[in-house]
Amino acid sequence: MIGSRCTGRDIYRTAEIAMVPSFSDGIGVIKIPATIVRCIGYWEHMNSSACDYSKFSDHCQHFGLYARRLRLPSALCLPEICDLLRTSNLETLEIHWIKLKDHVDGICELLKQNSETLKSIEFVHCKLSTSFIDAICDSLWIKGLKTHGIEHFSIRISNFLDTSSSTLPAGLASFLSSGRCLSSLSLSDDHLRRNFVEMILDVLFDSSSNIAALDLSENYMSGWPSHFKWTSRPGKQLSSGIGKSLQSLRVLNLRNNNLQRDDVDFLKYALVCMPKLESLDLSDNPIEDDGIKNMMPYFVEMSEKPFSLIDLKLGQCELTFNSVSQLLNVLSRWKKPLTSLSIGENNLGSKIGALLGKFLSKGLQSLDIDDIILVLPAFRKHKMK
Incomplete structure (x- = not known):
């Protein structure tokens, strides 16, 4: 959004016009609807001002300086947008529907232009090849420094086109391993497979970032990386230089990943690398009773820790009375x-x-026991807040 919530509407109105097949002009000449101009209080200045507030280019020139948050559809991911927003200092950028090289080229220029101020970037409904990912991540480096200032990085409801590769995209690996400011990483509903997730975790295990929240939900990770079983043991003290990113983790979301009982057997070894973990979401995974039993050594060990989980989600995991x-x-x-x-x-x-x-x-402050087939009315659908 540029300036305010009201003025943010012009971005999508402009995108709608730019996507019309017959449109061939630059996006700067697109007219902003009168309702938006009135909303921001500049309608009365239309005739007296040299600036045409109804034209997108003049709108950006006048208000771009105040832009901090921007939601950008692919139709506007063009080199021209960089010129229109050359005075902006974006902190948050949300990008939708990137699929083509032209989109990536445009957004990379915008990322470079705002690399010193950007803190949060999110990609939604995008199709990302290895070359696209490398170009995007390389554009986030702060000029003259081999680091970036991104704190929150998210790719959701998207497709990584080369997840079968035996190596992680070099740009993404470098981005994850060199971002000391990175505190939140979300790769949710991206059709990721186990090998890709394994490579992500390997990079995080050796990186220098301090990630507090990791969201890998809504993927297909059946076959949790088993090598964690050999790199960690319950009760083993981790050195400060090993698995630094995982040691700082406080929130781990693995909801709906088709994790099986054997997967959580390996997962408990990964959890040992996360001594500060406060929230664990394993809901919508068919781990069954044996899965809970496999994780029991971890839960027992946590009983002796001064810092332990405070939020645990195990909804719809095919559990019975025995394990619970x-x-x-x-x-x-x-x-x-x-x-x-x-x-x-x-x-x-x-x-x-x-x-x-x-x-x-x-x-306990919050308890969700919806649909657990209780006879007692007081417990049928009880949720404390």
Whole structure:
């Protein structure tokens, strides 16, 4: 958005016009609707000012200086947009529907132009080849420095076109390993496979960033990287130089990744590398009772830690009373109790009611037990806030 929420509408109005097949002019000449000009209070100046506020180029020239957040559709990812926004100091950039090289060329110029001020960048509904990813990541380096200032990086509901490759795109690997400011990484619903995720984790394991939130949800990661079993052990003290990014992790989202019971057996070794983890989302994964049993050593170890999980999501994991009752018994012994627990949409039966009643007295603030087939009305659809 440029200037304010109201003026942000002109971007999408301009994009709609630019996408018309018969449109052949530069985007700068596109007229801004009168409703938007009125909304920002400049309609009365239209006749007296030398600046034509109804023209997109003049609009950018006048308000571009104040632009900090920009949501950009692919139709406007052109070199011309860089000239129109040459006075901007963007901090947040959200880009939609990039599919062509022309789109990437335009957005790369905009990234270079704002590399010193950008803090957050998100790609949505994009198709990204290795060359596209490399070009984008290379454009984020701060001029004269082999580092970047990006704090939040997200690619969601998109396609990586070369996920079967045996190597991670060099630009992405360099971006992840050299960003000391990077605190949040989201690669959600990107059709990622296990080998690609494994390479991402390998880079993070050796990088110098301090990522606090990692979202890998809505992918297809069945076959969690097993090499973590050999690089870490429960109870093993990690040196400060190993797995620095994972050691700083506080939020891990693995929702709906088709993780199986054997996957979480390996996952518990990766979790050892995340001593500050506060939130773990494993919901919508068919890990079953055996999966919870495989993770039990991790939960037992956490009971002795001063810092442990406070938010655990295990909804729709095909669990039964047997595994959840064991889990609740372990969680009730934690020095620092959970504040939020989700075990909804599992076939737990009415017997779980008594255990839940005891567990509620341990300091729990939020409990999601929707659709767990409880007989007791008080527990049928109970959610504390």
